[in-house]
Amino acid sequence: METIVIVGGGAGGLELATRLGDTVGVSGHARVVLVDRWPGHFWKPMLHTVAAGSCDPQADELSFSAQAAEHDFEFVQGEMLCMDRARQTITLSPQDGSDGACRVLAYDKLVLALGSVTSFYGVPGAAEHALTLDSVADAEVFRHRFFATCHHAGAAPVHVVIVGGGATGVELAAELSGSTRALALLQNIRITVMERGERLLPQMDAMQAQRAERHLRSLGVAVHTNTSVAAVSAGAVTDACGQQHPAHLTLWAAGVEAPQLCATLGLSANHQKKILVDASLRSTSDSRVYALGDCASYICPLKGEAPPRAQVAHQQAMFLAALLAGGSANATFRYHDQGSLVSLGQQAAVGLLTRAATGL
Template identity: 40%
Template structure:
């Protein structure tokens, strides 16, 4: 590969688990060198570890303590942050098209612009898929992002105050029995218990939570014993769990099921299905699947353009010899990020090709807040297929987050953040009260 005086421009779109880890690590490598430079693009201003969003939504975690602002992280890690939302792609000119950004009151903040790249990495994650179900867009909350989780938290605090001051019931209906729906349901129980401890007497009797799953069991991606144990634990906490219940419509009062029955819900959350952003379907002809995911080769390069990579939930990657694409999970996104961190610098600096990505199924974890946690060791290692629960599973879930913080901030700063969180749990309110 020949080099010009201009540094190789690496543009990463999406500051989620995978995108921010790649930007932070490559930014540190690029610091002090003139061979390449790293830019991160995201429409939001801060990052929160996606498996923690349900705690932000419930208010059992403080959003200001758990978020990493992109501007501060860019300064610490040596990359450039550009606020923006993808509007399109010009592959011939190697330019990413960014839409204009507006303030909530309609004022123009940043005009539409073009951002040049030599290597582009798409990592914009995914969102819940309502499958075109009538009424979902108008009446249901989603918690796919930091801002969505915060919006739900603000609404549930207002509804709780109304419930306590005006009487009546507060019913919450969650559609989707995957990890997000299950963990949110448990976290809301914890919210109620903590609220009662702070003086919200009678809230436990007035708040009802229903979890609705269209399939035959919760946590379909987990072993059956974990699914059964999780449902039993949720029901013991007072949550109504419905399986084999497909929602055909959402309205202001709740949900209508396919069999014609109704589920009343003052607050409605849609946490079912996975779909990549619609903009990916129109990225200058790049190949996508039915879920709008960019189809990539085992090297994580898109099938039609070797200069464009994709990873995480927005990528459809079928490993060599596999029959099905990898699932859109945080574990896959993390491993793909580590793969690009390892091989992109060699590609940029030495012209070497990126080898095929090899996925290792390390298992899965689901946390029911303070009540329980469950895990499986997956299909890799000595104890493959083993399931476990309780303190070991809770510790494992915690360590995933702390490892993510260490990768972003370094071992010592990550350890200090953990210490601060431990101190805050003792010194501050256990739920958001502002």
């Protein structure tokens, strides 16, 4: 029986495991194994709500083990450390409570769905002093520090600087403003969004970006566009003009790259460590290895590289589920942009959806 191993239980990896389990898994044509370092899945685009204290992640987390039992795939908890392409194996971190030995898992086909991590672009002090939103654990660290800082500050203002005016930065600024307003803390909070581009939300059209900026300003959020960050320290963010912006907390949301692991696997990758894949999402270095989502560099015909968005991972998971279940080996993936929505708190949002997304 063929073994298909999927590493990474994010939006794309979990959907792929579920779809394959419901087809080749239940029929007995293949063994489907999902590997992830965490016991459950939380929808990453909602991490800003955890950071702002308006969502309980435990209530909305999906157990990988429960999903596996219901959809005929296996779940193995552990972190992938390396791979042996010649032997077609991956090595996983030791299991909790074991003798400390690493585990080896063999595959016939391997799908890497490792997601992305924050990229600091070499800005001095950013990695040391800025918080991120790569995981539930990161979001909870931000939340704990934020409310602890507010508690100890008393009547003094608390300055929060969010670096990056994309979806994550904008959504966090709006959600944080809403949660502090609900807790009667708004008069003590000074939220600043710094974006190096000409406007917020560069992935959207200018009209939607302007609406988002107006809404943030109406919430009391300071917005600085055309502002690059030169350095981050424990108490301030310094822009390229030398101006210091006070910051009790700095959240870095200015870009992503593939995890460092991707650069150590011996597979061809780009400058962001993303694994180069062909039109069928196979690694250009190994036809038995596939990659999807944020860790893959797929070039859309006439459009350039597919963006790091959940809908890309979703479409790629659907494509690979059909391909690995016996579809044509010559099938080619095509990404269709269905638009996007950006939350501006509990009562507002901006965005555009295509006809394909709305069904109209």
